[in-house]
Amino acid sequence: MPFFLIPSALGLSFFLIWVFIGGMIFRDSQLTARLETDADMPLLPRVVSRHPSRPHSEMASKSRGRRAARFAS
Numbered sequence: 706m707p708f709f710l711i712p713s714a715l716g717l718s719f720f721l722i723w724v725f726i727g728g729m730i731f732r733d734s735q736l737t738a739r740l741e742t743d744a745d746m747p748l749l750p751r752v753v754s755r756h757p758s759r760p761h762s763e764m765a766s767k768s769r770g771r772r773a774a775r776f777a778s
Contacts, residue, residue, distance in 0.1 A: 706714070
């Protein structure tokens with residue numbers, strides 16, 4: 706590489722690194738603003754519908770008759 710192109714390549718690399726850093730800061734500020742906006746919205750209770758076709762509801766209906774305590778081991 707000719708000597709006169711080395712400072713240009715270094716200057717361009719320096720500029721591109723700062724553009725990348727600025728883009729990351731901008732993206733982080735956008736994500737933070739979006740998360741703050743989402744956090745300000747009131748949370749509504751989630752309605753869970755139980756369908757008999759679901760496997761966990763079949764297991765729940767089988768275990769309803771017996772009341773047994775379960776302990777973690």
